[in-house]
Amino acid sequence: MPSIIQLLPDHVANQIAAGEVVQRPASVVKELLENAVDAKATDIKLIVKDAGKSLVQVIDNGAGMSVTDARLCFERHATSKIRQAEDLFSLHTKGFRGEALASIAAIAHVEMKTRQDQDELGTHIIIEGSKFVSQDVAVLPKGTSFAIKNLFFNIPARRNFLKSDVVEQRHIIDEFLRVAMAHPNIHFTLYHNGSEMFNLPQSNIRQRIVNIFAGKTNEKLVPVKESTDIVSITGFVSKPEFSKKGRGEQFFFVNDRFIKSGYLHHAVMAAYEGLLKEGCQPGYYIYLDVPPHTIDINIHPTKTEIKFDDEHALYAILRSTIKHSLGQFNVAPVLDFERDPNLDTPYDYKNQEASVPTVQVDRSFNPFAEDRQQRQTYKKPDTSHWEGLYVGLKHDTETISPPAEIHFEHEEVTASLFDEEESRHEVAKMFQIHKKYIVNPIKSGMVIVDQQRAHQRILYESFLVNMTVRQAASQQLLFPLTLYFSRTEMELIAELEESLVNTGFVFETHGADHAVISGLPVNVSESEASIVLEQLLGDLQDGIPENSFSQNDSIAKSMAKSLAVKTGTFLTEKEQENLVNGLFACKEPNVSPFQKPTFITMRVEDLDKKFAL
């Protein structure tokens, strides 16, 4: 047989590549705006007609191009932004692939005018469907103008696929605002069908946000600021009372590039926990600066998702920074588990070092599993956020040794939640009521824990940790289990495979209807396996979340729900104690994974009041 492989001609290759780069007029807007930013323009105009279907034009006052570059920029892999692979790790530009202009020119009519500052005359090029139509010398202002007409003129299927002008224009505005927000030091204007829609003068970030979103925006912004070795954070979040139903203005920028991140979104939401009305979301405009080598922006073709080296640290820093800002502006709740306990020291103890109680917590604790062998040993959990609650309470004699010399000033301290007095008395033990709540005496009154929700929280966090660090322990089954599923369930399982494996499931799918399970997460017993999986598939039937973080989140929630000890289950003293300790060792002890309160506190004064009636 003769050889049949051929290299594709450039214009065909470009058209194919264009399919990835240019999905709609808004993609052209993004590429051209980013090129103008990369060219160090200080003034950028975007002119759009018919939602970009007939014209997208970007005029900048940036560096411009030489005659040679003006011609070269339309070649595939033609870029001035990187020279070698290593440059990818120190990127300071938006573009680097060198394929945007080649792609756009392959599927539209392009007119380009460009002049460098030092040249007297500029270059005027017309290129249509990858074919150079004309090239002239021309008198031009400094900078570059790209006019893209008749997008997809040679791919009718693509053109027909475009949505209504309203929808396409919405996409264009989104892209425009993302770039404009990332660069407040550049003057941006947007004209649509001859009228000016946005005129955003050079300003600071706050002013830019206010100019864009207008209305009461200025009133609702709370500044956020933090600087560490791995990240600098600036920007704004909205005060909780301005939160809205559904996602509204939520923006992350990393090194001046708009990105989407379900994981970081979660960090922001966690900072607001307890502050938002049901179903409401805050607005945020957050700018992260990280060393370029610690991110990989290559991972997603349209580059709105990036990968960070140390996502976990970023999450923690972001969350606590926002929490701190909300607190500073007096919008955080009074009961704040993350407050530095030293700040709460009663007057008597000021300037004396706080001693940290040591608390052993078994995070894998499952009250169903009293006699199960496979207990995991976890890292000692971070207890800093709840230790205040139990200081002087339980392990007092061994762990809280008062400083050698205490100079009591005998000032009446009434506001203190806990004090050393307590350590002299045996504190009453916790107990369960109605097989539902665990009542837990503390100095100021009592904490009442909902056993089911508390256990959901503990399991949820432990699953999530296992999944994100990908080191879930799995228990090997001596006799593998065969479970039968419907076709749609089998499809779901295949889609969820990675997350399930990260949770600790070991399995193989066979044919169209069954899976053989040879390993289970440590928290799941053999008899629970099918229930857990069925519940999980049921919960996810309405759609699998698109990114792996939300996927993990949904799985962790579902499994926590099916495995948590239920209301109506009797718990031994030891189990109660483990449950309560486990809860307060969680990152977010106050709510269940479904945002329901896990415990309430009742103060002695509250009780007194009731008796005073």
Ligand code: ADP
């Ligand atoms: P990339 O941005 O990935 O380098 P592009 O195809 O978008 O690839 O652009 C190719 C090259 O053309 C750029 O690297 C840059 O040198 C030049 N260029 C594009 N747009 C402009 C502009 N507005 N001003 C000056 N140079 C530009």
Ligand code: MG
């Ligand atoms: Mg580019």
